[in-house]
Amino acid sequence: MRSRTTPRPVLGLRENAAQFSLLVAVNALVGGMVGQQQTVLPLLADGEFGLTGYTFIFTYVAAFGITKAIANYFAGTFSDRYGRKPVLLVGWLFAVPVPLMLILAPNWGWVVAANVLLGINQGLTWSTTVVMKIDLVGPAKRGLAMGLNEAAGYGAVAVSSLLAGYLAQQYGLRPAPFLLGLAYTALALMLSGVFVRETRDYARLEAAGHAPRSDGLHDHLHAGLTNRQIALETSLTEPALATASHAGLVNNLNFGLSWGLFPLLFATADLSPSRIGLLFALYPAVWGAGQLVTGALSDRIGRKRLITAGMTLQAAALAVIAASAGFAGWALGAVLLGAGTAMVYPTLLAVVGDVAHPVWRGRAVGIYRVWRDSGYAVGAIFGGIVADLMGMHAAVWAAAVVTAAAAVLVAVRMYETHPAPSRVQAPSAASADRTG
Template sequence: MTIGDDEAGDGGGAATSPPSPIRLGLRENAAQFALLVAVNALVGGMVGQQQTVLPLLAEDEFGLTGYTVIFTYVAAFGVTKAAANWFAGTLSDRYGRKPVLLAGWLFAVPVPLMLIAAPNWGWVVAANVLLGINQGLTWSTTVVMKIDLVGPRRRGLAMGLNEAAGYGAVAVTSLIAGYLAGEFGLRPAPFLLGLFYIALALLLSGAFVRETRAHAHLEAGQHTPRADGLHDHLHAGLTDRQIWAQTSLREPALSSASQAGLVNNLNFGLSWGLFPLLFATADLAVGQIGLLFALYPGVWGVGQLITGALSDRVGRKHLVTTGMATQAAALAVIAASDSFGGWAAGTVLLGAGTALVYPTLLAVIGDVAHPAWRGRAVGVYRVWRDLGYAVGAVLGGIVADLLGLHAAVWAAACISAASAVVVAVRMYETHRR
């Protein structure tokens, strides 16, 4: 399967160079795929550098005590990341993937510097606005590029590797940042990691990453409709408005994935702002809090190496349903606990539930969306999913202020259980095994 490489280069080459063949598949594109995995690890590391530190910084250096106020930086991050996801999908379909990836990394450059120098909490919120743009543009683009490269057969595995790299880096960097904060103080040491990540990512993305839009064009040319006729209305010529409607509300699998993604990240957003404060009520050391926080994305990240590939074998729907139910149970364990042991068990279980869901939902979008508008469908899905950061932060902050930290976790558990029911009732199996 080949096609002329008129769109696959980095924006041009010598006119005398023969076109390189374009092939779909993980093995056929192993070098570029591995490079994009490394880039996405750096994307995740940008979040990990601050997750353990910022809630403690809010209380220790800025004197913020209201949970809703502290969570403003998570809400700002979630809203801007959600909006950036849509632009990432639209611009990558229109202009190519690589320019969007590079633009996303440029938005990251001021973030560590602002966090190091911040004289007040407003600077932290502003830095997280820029971080949200960075995450939306870069993470969405690496997702779309990997889907482009591997084609339809190994989509779940590809998403598992992508998300494992990103959230594995969140876990590792959270752990390192917690150690640095405990040894050298909350600033500037933990945020120096971010400066290193940005420099390395700009080098890799600018010099070595190649455009992948031609791979999507190749797949579109080979696209065949489902035998059951389910997707006959999802043809190549949908408008942006129609893509929004199908992904958000009308198409059962796409819209079920969008709501499950929102609830999944509601849990992550709530944990980001609330878990360090909850764990601190037991007088745990900063290093212990960092370890507890790292367990969640750590199990999540490693687990996706298994669950993404598993969805290619057993299908998508049952993994999503089981994953959302597991998250509900995990949050109940965390809410009912008040010690390191209980919280460790709950965060490990929460990571396992998230691992079942996260790469599988992206694979669902890739299964259903036509290659001609797949980038925009991924963008819409990620808009809804990443709004969960803001919803989780605001909901968690309000409930924590009114009823306490444990009550906020119980609320998230109930919402996760309801999401599992919606998926079980509405989503159909999307993987054509």
């Protein structure tokens, strides 16, 4: 009598289309948890809690960014040690109280506490879905995989921001917009618990067939690096990994600044909540949709050019927003900012996947995302201080200068990490048997 065995893993997007699509849907729900509050909370701070100091208002963004950054590290470490699916499930459990706390919050401290939990949720779930998708597709379609992942997440941010703005205008700032979050959490727990499968064996398969670069550039990045060595390479030493980490921080500095500042800036033109929601949604909408193109494009033309051009375009977009004082200029700036971010966001993740060894890829992704998502807090604090001292337009100008400097750093220090297409071959289970 034949025993039933689990099918051997095979790398590839087409080969794992069903599971990959499911993870795309889960990541859309992750993004939706952020979108439900982005339009509403700055208006809630001003309208219901009477907060006026920009630095104080931005505390919830800083709290979110700091906790998300820390959670990213543990997501990478635990997903390599215990598996991806348990980390994903635990992350969604942290989301359960968030909408209820925002609905019932009697003071701003509750909002900050809810964003601490949301940061943990985002760090654990988003990092894990990134690692799981990289596991499944192998090296050939890594850019496309990251483009699809980030498009789903930030497309959902845009849609939820728009829906929350509409619900706020029709039914008030509370509770209607935050009912979205309750629905997202329930659906995500069901999908993650019942249908998502563990993907760590796919990373082991890729590791078994892992071939070093012919130029010897990554010879020191072997499978046996310690956590401390991985952190050092990803943060400072390895040129591509470190530059990606620093560019990611600046990218999310802009997002953190926009999250806290843009709704307040747009409100100076006496726009309605729905118009503010539309303006805010343009940025992540273009960002999300653009990644469907840019992720795959980086598989064909390489990573460095897209990242350099994207950071430069972000700087130009921020200058347009800073120089504008009405809907048309802000809309143009938001579209350009989304386009620049779309060029950068999935490509930076693909760089990390290119360079990191499959055995410690989860930890490298986690450390990269620690740097990147620290940008939320840096952007909120930096933007709040500059806005308090010099005004909101000055804060956006300052972010434009920082972003331009990041583009120069990428151009000077990062090397091209994507191998020639002829060398990108997904290992089969048979090759794993020969090399494992």
